[in-house]
Amino acid sequence: MSNTTQTHGTDTVDSSTEREHTESDIVVSADDLSLAYPSSDGVVVACDDLRIPRGQITALIGPNGSGKSTLLKSLSNHLKPRSGTVSLDGRTVQEYDRKAFARRLSRLSQENDSPGDISVEDLVYHGRYPYRGFFEGVSDEDKDAVERAIDLAGVNHLRDSSVKDLSGGQKQLVWMAVVLAQETDVLLLDEPTTFLDLKHQLQVMETIHRLNERREITVVVVLHDIEQAAHNADHLFALQDGTIEARGKPNDVVTEAFLQDVFEIEADVQYKPALRIHPQRPLPDE
Amino acid sequence: MSSRVKTITQRLPDRTIYGWITPSLLTVMLGSTVVLVCATLAHVSFGAYQLTIAEAWRGIFDPNIIFSLRAWQTFILGYPLPEWFTRTTLVVWNIRFPRIVVGLLVGANLAVSGAIFQAVTRNELASPYILGVSQGAGLIIMLIVMFFASLQPVLPILAAFGGAIAFLLVYAIAWENGANPIRLVLAGVIVGTVFGSIQRGLFFFVDDLGTIMTARTWMAGSLLGAGWAQVRIALPFSIISLTLAVVVSRQLNVLLLGEETAKTLGMSVEKIRFGVSAIAVLCASAAVAVAGLVGFVGLIVPHMVRTIVGSDYKQLLIGCIFLGPAILVGADVAARLALSPIQLPVGVIMGIFGGPYFLYLMRKKKNLGEI
Numbered sequence: 001m002s003n004t005t006q007t008h009g010t011d012t013v014d015s016s017t018e019r020e021h022t023e024s025d026i027v028v029s030a031d032d033l034s035l036a037y038p039s040s041d042g043v044v045v046a047c048d049d050l051r052i053p054r055g056q057i058t059a060l061i062g063p064n065g066s067g068k069s070t071l072l073k074s075l076s077n078h079l080k081p082r083s084g085t086v087s088l089d090g091r092t093v094q095e096y097d098r099k100a101f102a103r104r105l106s107r108l109s110q111e112n113d114s115p116g117d118i119s120v121e122d123l124v125y126h127g128r129y130p131y132r133g134f135f136e137g138v139s140d141e142d143k144d145a146v147e148r149a150i151d152l153a154g155v156n157h158l159r160d161s162s163v164k165d166l167s168g169g170q171k172q173l174v175w176m177a178v179v180l181a182q183e184t185d186v187l188l189l190d191e192p193t194t195f196l197d198l199k200h201q202l203q204v205m206e207t208i209h210r211l212n213e214r215r216e217i218t219v220v221v222v223l224h225d226i227e228q229a230a231h232n233a234d235h236l237f238a239l240q241d242g243t244i245e246a247r248g249k250p251n252d253v254v255t256e257a258f259l260q261d262v263f264e265i266e267a268d269v270q271y272k273p274a275l276r277i278h279p280q281r282p283l284p285d286e
Numbered sequence: 287m288s289s290r291v292k293t294i295t296q297r298l299p300d301r302t303i304y305g306w307i308t309p310s311l312l313t314v315m316l317g318s319t320v321v322l323v324c325a326t327l328a329h330v331s332f333g334a335y336q337l338t339i340a341e342a343w344r345g346i347f348d349p350n351i352i353f354s355l356r357a358w359q360t361f362i363l364g365y366p367l368p369e370w371f372t373r374t375t376l377v378v379w380n381i382r383f384p385r386i387v388v389g390l391l392v393g394a395n396l397a398v399s400g401a402i403f404q405a406v407t408r409n410e411l412a413s414p415y416i417l418g419v420s421q422g423a424g425l426i427i428m429l430i431v432m433f434f435a436s437l438q439p440v441l442p443i444l445a446a447f448g449g450a451i452a453f454l455l456v457y458a459i460a461w462e463n464g465a466n467p468i469r470l471v472l473a474g475v476i477v478g479t480v481f482g483s484i485q486r487g488l489f490f491f492v493d494d495l496g497t498i499m500t501a502r503t504w505m506a507g508s509l510l511g512a513g514w515a516q517v518r519i520a521l522p523f524s525i526i527s528l529t530l531a532v533v534v535s536r537q538l539n540v541l542l543l544g545e546e547t548a549k550t551l552g553m554s555v556e557k558i559r560f561g562v563s564a565i566a567v568l569c570a571s572a573a574v575a576v577a578g579l580v581g582f583v584g585l586i587v588p589h590m591v592r593t594i595v596g597s598d599y600k601q602l603l604i605g606c607i608f609l610g611p612a613i614l615v616g617a618d619v620a621a622r623l624a625l626s627p628i629q630l631p632v633g634v635i636m637g638i639f640g641g642p643y644f645l646y647l648m649r650k651k652k653n654l655g656e657i
Contacts, residue, residue: 078549102552113544115597122598129540130552135533182551 027186027218028052028075028105033084035067035074035242043082044070045242052186055216057208059229059250062239063263068222069110071239072188075220076107088186102130106179107188112171116164120174123163124149127181149180152214153207169200176207187211189221193228205232226263230254230275238262251275310595314605318612322390325612325619330382332623337377345378361514362521380514388512388576389618389632390611391520393583395573397610398531400584401591401602402566405538406559410592410647411471413584414449414570418477422452423571424579425481428501432492442523445571446564452477453567507580507633509618516576523572528607530565535600538562542597580633582640583614589647 029052035045045067052058052075060068073079074086077093086093088105096104114123127149128142150156153176158166166174172192179187189208193201205228211217223229229236230250238246238253240262246253251271259267264283270276331342351357357379359365367380400413407417414420426448430437437444459473485505489498503510537558540548548555573580590613591605617639618632 076550078546098549098554099552102550107550109546109550112547115542117596118598126540126543126551132536134537179550 025054026051027054028086028088028220030071030075030086031084033071033074033086034082035070035079036082037070037079043242045074045239047071047242047244050237050244052218052220053235054218055212056234057212057219057221057232058235058237059233060220060222060237060239061224061226061229062245066239067242068239069190070242072107072190072220072222076105076188077101078107099130102182102184104184105186105188106182106184108175108179108190108192110190110194112175114163117162119159120155120161120163120166120177121146121150121159123174124159124177124181127178130182145183146181149177149183152180152210153177154203167200169196169203172196172200173203173207176204180211184217186218186220189219191222191224194224201228208232226254226259227275227277308595308601311601311605314591314594315608318608321612321616322386325615326383326386328623329386329615329619330378332626333377333382334627335377335381337374341374342378345372345374346383348375351375351379362518364514364518384514384517385509385512385618386615387514388516388520389509389615391517391524392509392573392577392580393587393610393612393614394528394607395520395524395569395610396580396583396614397587397591397606398528398603399566399569399573401588401599401606402531402538402562402569403584404588405541405599406563406566407470408542408544409470410589411585411644412474413582413588414566414574415478415579415581415584416471417474418452418456418481419449419567419570420574420579420581421478421481421485422455423449423567423574424505425485427504427575428485428488431501431504432488432497439519441519441575442568442572445575446568448481449567449571449574450564452481453563503631504578506631507578507636508629508631509577510629510631512576520572520576523568527565527568527572531562531569532600532603532607534558534562534565535598535603538599538603542599578631578633580614580636582636582644583610585647586636586640586643587613589643 028050030047030050033045033047033050034043036043050071060071062068070079074081075093077086077096080094088096088101093101093105124146125138125142128138128145131142131145132138150159153173155170155173155177158170158174163171163174176189176192192204192208196204208219208221209232212219221229221233223232233250236246236248236250236253237244238258245262246258254269254275254277256267256269259265259269259277260283264285266280266283268278268280270278327343327346330346331337331339337345356365356368357371360367361379361384367376371380396414399419403412403414403417403419404410406412423445426445427441430441430444456470456473456477459476460469462469489501492498492501537553540551540553541555541558541562543551545555548558570584587606587610588602591602591609595601595605614632614636617635621630621632621635
């Protein structure tokens with residue numbers, strides 16, 4: 001299973017260029033990873049090596065249930081691997097002190113709860129949790145970070161609203177602001193655009209680019225939409241049944257053969273002027 | 287739109303230490319204080335020993351007592367009664383007033399305890415009574431009252447062990463990939479019932495009728511006969527636990543965001559949950575130690591405060607510290623005066639009004655129990 005399907009020839013090429021990255025270019029890595037949930041025996045994700053390049057946008061794509069969210073959970077130390085290691089800058093994630101880790105890496109999950117009557121600004125201030133001591137109040141640094149986060153996420157006009165009055169898309173942007181206030185070098189986003197209307201999808205993607213450009217933040221984002229992933233990411237990982245089936249530059253990864261193998265659809269792929277996928281029909285279930 | 291305007295007016299003007307006092311919190315604080323003062327004045331004015339209202343009020347506002355170090359040493363530290371205490375002083379300050387103080391501590395502790403449990407379980411239906419913590423603490427207290435009377439001064443600490451055991455049991459029973467609100471309440475009811483049965487069973491091992499009467503009143507949750515001795519038992523633990531509760535309010539706010547988010551923000555969720563639960567157990571135990579099993583205060587008060595001041599825990603806890611005493615003391619005094627000379631335990635009153643309130647909460651909430 002771990003051997004990637006060689007039909008996407010590009011795959012081998014790109015892994016070799018990846019190996020040329022020096023260690024310092026890799027910010028998050030996973031080795032011999034095997035992930036499972038405590039409640040069941042089945043291994044959900046098995047991946048030999050995963051290297052997330054520093055300062056780039058990496059997208060995880062794959063069909064439903066392929067283990068994208070699970071993989072992301074293990075990278076953020078929310079799910080302890082059954083075996084194997086996840087490292088952030090050379091140290092395994094379990095070695096880090098919780099707050100120190102939260103200052104380096106943050107993850108926005110697919111669904112987020114908050115008490116309804118909290119104001120947007122108050123919620124964003126919670127993003128400063130890892131920087132504040134048990135008894136400490138709010139420092140000027142915290143205030144600045146919150147302002148920057150609100151600005152980057154583009155939610156300035158919402159800051160005094162209460163979270164319960166917001167639409168799904170606005171909520172997503174507000175939660176982006178919360179994780180941005182954490183001011184981490186690595187940001188993991190779990191399907192930030194699913195369920196959003198197009199305008200909010202574009203706003204979320206714009207925010208990701210702004211972050212990546214202005215602060216050189218490494219972004220790992222799970223995306224449902226292959227085209228969206230291809231347009232926005234520098235690097236793609238495609239998962240199928242818990243294993244990485246393809247990796248590399250979007251135009252190299254997304255091919256008609258790839259869509260047949262991984263997504264089980266017949267589709268035409270057009271590369272110019274921009275990558276476009278024209279789905280034709282689903283392949284019959286085996 | 288109106289709710290949006292409301293949030294704006296409620297917003298913190300600036301995040302200074304005192305920025306959290308909002309108009310709605312101030313309303314709760316002032317309203318509660320008015321109720322407390324009225325209840326206190328009514329309470330000290332009437333009783334078995336006949337005093338005119340003027341005499342009673344002159345007695346309670348007597349500057350010779352209020353500003354007398356020696357008098358407070360008697361009340362708080364248990365020094366012998368000074369000989370210069372007049373009869374009125376004795377009745378007003380030594381017999382009637384301490385019941386108010388005990389009620390105040392009990393109300394504040396139960397309300398804060400309930401508010402904390404609601405954050406820990408993220409469940410609006412949680413309270414020390416419903417989670418079985420009160421009964422756990424109660425069992426230990428009953429054992430001490432019946433068999434180890436010499437341990438009375440450290441009652442709240444020992445009671446806290448009972449409360450903690452009950453809470454851990456409830457959590458363990460309810461746990462199934464996380465503790466869901468309904469399972470928690472059910473587990474709490476089960477553990478509470480078992481502990482309550484053991485308490486009633488203990489009656490049959492005691493011969494002394496007086497002890498049984500005390501124990502029965504206590505099980506019903508009563509301030510009857512509460513004096514400065516009870517204040518001395520509950521006060522130190524109340525000060526510690528209530529202060530700690532306010533200190534950890536920001537942690538409680540982050541807990542409300544859910545386990546996953548709290549973890550992402552760098553919180554050691556299990557440790558914090560354990561720590562704040564310990565504070566809540568201590569609060570409940572201090573209350574149960576002096577007033578017995580009073581239900582529903584820990585459920586109703588946080589809910590009332592939440593609807594007025596919102597769910598920010600600093601404001602919520604401070605609101606609880608004011609409204610809890612007002613409700614408990616108000617109910618106690620009202621019941622005592624309305625049904626005089628019969629003295630219904632305040633636990634009975636809270637049950638009569640608290641049960642329907644609980645039902646109302648159940649009917650009103652779409653997502654039962656979720657904060």
